[in-house]
Amino acid sequence: MLGLIEIVLPVFLIVGAGYAATRAKLFSDPAADGLMVFTQGFAIPCLLFAALARLDLGAVFDWRLLVSFYTGAAICFALGVVGARVIFKRRPGESVAVGFGALFSNSVLLGLPIMERAYGTDALAANFAIIAIHAPFCYLLGITTMEIVRADGKGAGHTVKAVGRAMFRNSLMIGLALGFAVNLSGVELPSPLWAAVDLMVRAALPAALFGLGGILTRYTLSAQIPQAAMVGVLSLIVHPSIAWGLSVHVFDLPIEFVRAAVVTAAMAPGVNTYVFANLYDRAKGVAASAVLLSTALSVLSVSVWLWALSTL
Structure with missing residues (x-):
């Protein structure tokens, strides 16, 4: 287990270095914004482009x-919605x-480097298959559900079109x-x-x-x-457990597919959790807390899942 923690740590x-440097004012908020613009606007799109083109x-x-x-x-999205409504008496929206926090895993910023550290660059192919439809699936499910349950807003069609364009x-x-396009065209x-x-x-x-x-x-x-802890349990334990059960016991997938499904499922909620909450001005405190708490706890939980995968 100690060796697995050394892989994840x-x-x-x-x-943590980025967090500490920003807290200590050694790295400014505008610099953090600029770095995220570079990585999410240019470097990571190049990573995804290269991966899909060669896949x-x-x-x-x-x-x-x-x-x-x-x-x-x-399933975790549904459980999160029901739990927030029934246990914590939150309003429908x-x-x-x-629930969106339990739906949207941090598949790129955490999932890819952890998979690469654990299994090498060649193990990432199945991760890219999951990532390819991750944002469209999660946003369409979240938006459709939000528009069905909430009483205000401009209607599902308007919102889906707006977010689809975005x-x-x-x-x-x-x-x-x-x-x-490059892959399928053979250019x-x-x-x-x-x-x-x-x-x-x-x-x-x-x-x-x-x-x-x-x-x-x-x-x-x-x-x-x-409430943030509930999201963390769904994200870090329930989701990967379901992925394990289906990939191992139902479909008997090859080990590289099992690893991709389970490790990606075991990731903490991504920052898009807060983006979604902010988009609708709903439960922003829970979303922010869930991202922070789950990211911290995932140091241990991901190590446990990597150990479990090593037993297969």
Whole structure:
């Protein structure tokens, strides 16, 4: 177990370094914003582009892998909504915002570096298959549910169109789409262009982790810790448990698919949890607390899941 913690710990040490540097005013808030703009607007899209362009789509886009991951995501979303509504007596719209935290895993900023540390770069192919539809699936499910349960707003059609436009103008989605286009078209890109893309890729994850630490300084653990803890249990324990059960016992997937499904499912809620809550002005304190608390707890929980995977 100690060896597994040593695999996970460097990832969180970089996040912690960004957090500490920003807290100590050695790294300013505008600098953290700039770093996240660089990584999420340029470096990570290059990473996703390169991965999708070079991916053997027929080998990794297995419907059983996607069902193993997204069934657990949808179930945890439903449990989060019901738990917030029944146990914590939140209003319907607030309950959806709480449930979204259990739906949206930090599949890129945490999932990719942890998988790479644990299993090597060659193990990331199945992760990219999951990531390719992660944002569209989660946002469409969250938005549709929010518009059904809340009484205000401009209606589902207007909101879905607005957020759909925002998603497909998003640089991460553009990187994925361009990667698919190059892969399916068979276009050969010039080697200097690939060399430039690969240089950007090498900067993507460490810089993103450091920037994530800076962004986390803006979140605080509020008085709604029990609700944040519920989201953490769903994200860090229930979701990967469902992914494990389906990928191992129902579909008997190859070990590389099992690892991708379980490790990605075991990630803490991503910062999009707060973005969604802020979009609707619902349960923002719970969302912020869930991101911060779950990210801290995942140092241990991810190590446990890596140990469990080593027994297969």
